Amino acid sequence: MNKTIYIIRHCEAEGQAADASLTERGWSQAKELSDFLSKRKIDRIISSPFLRAIQSIKLFADNKNLEIEREDRLMERVLSSTFFPDWLDKLKPTYYDLDLKYEGGESSNEAMDRVVSVVENIIESNATHTVIVAHGGIISLLLHYYDQSFGFEQWKGLSNPDVYELNISDQAVSYIRLWDNGSK
Incomplete structure (x- = not known):
């Protein structure tokens, strides 16, 4: 068994709400x-239902006549239902204590479990x-699952968009970054 999963972070958006659209940029x-992906073989596209994720992959999907499957498990991680002006300071420890959970939010382990279940279904x-389109937080947790050194600092280094190639075989799982802050 050999599977290739292109993990894509959405393009620049106007905000964090589920219905936030892409910016002009x-x-x-x-x-x-779309141009970057057009050189690759893709059988399937699965996306977060958030508008910015769908819009990020729609041109490619239309060009390749592929359906975009919406998947709630790819939604961004909810840190808390409470607004934190210091949310970055609250987020950082969740990469070290994967069970840390704020009111109304998900722990890193909970969010990781749901995104990993998408990959297990793909396998x-x-x-x-397969292409999956999601958000920085949930993508960083997926990559952390396969590489424990991928954490808060690597999350901060993600770009919009970003592309990682996850290769899964019977022998090993590996990933590489294909998109380096826009320089492909």
Whole structure:
């Protein structure tokens, strides 16, 4: 069994709300992303239902005549239902204590479990080359699952968009970053 999963962080958006659209720059990035992916074999696209994720991959999907499957498990992680003006200071310890949980939020382990379950479903599917489109926090937890050194600082280093290639075989799981802050 060999599976390739392209893990994509959405393009630049106008905000964090589920219905936040891409910015003008984000639309330009979506075109670059489509061009970048067009050189790769893709069987399936699975995306967070958030508008910015769908918009980031729509041009590519339309060009390749592929359906975008919406998947709630790819939604961004909810840190808390309470607004934290110091949210960055609250987020950092969740990469060291994976069970740390704030009111109304998910622990890192809970969020990681749901995104990993998407990958497990992909492994069981017939598709060999799948794109998933999601958000920085949930992507960082997925990569942390496979590489414990991927943490808060690496999350901060993610770009909009960003692309990682996750390769899964019977022998090993590995990943590489394909998109380096826009320089492909």
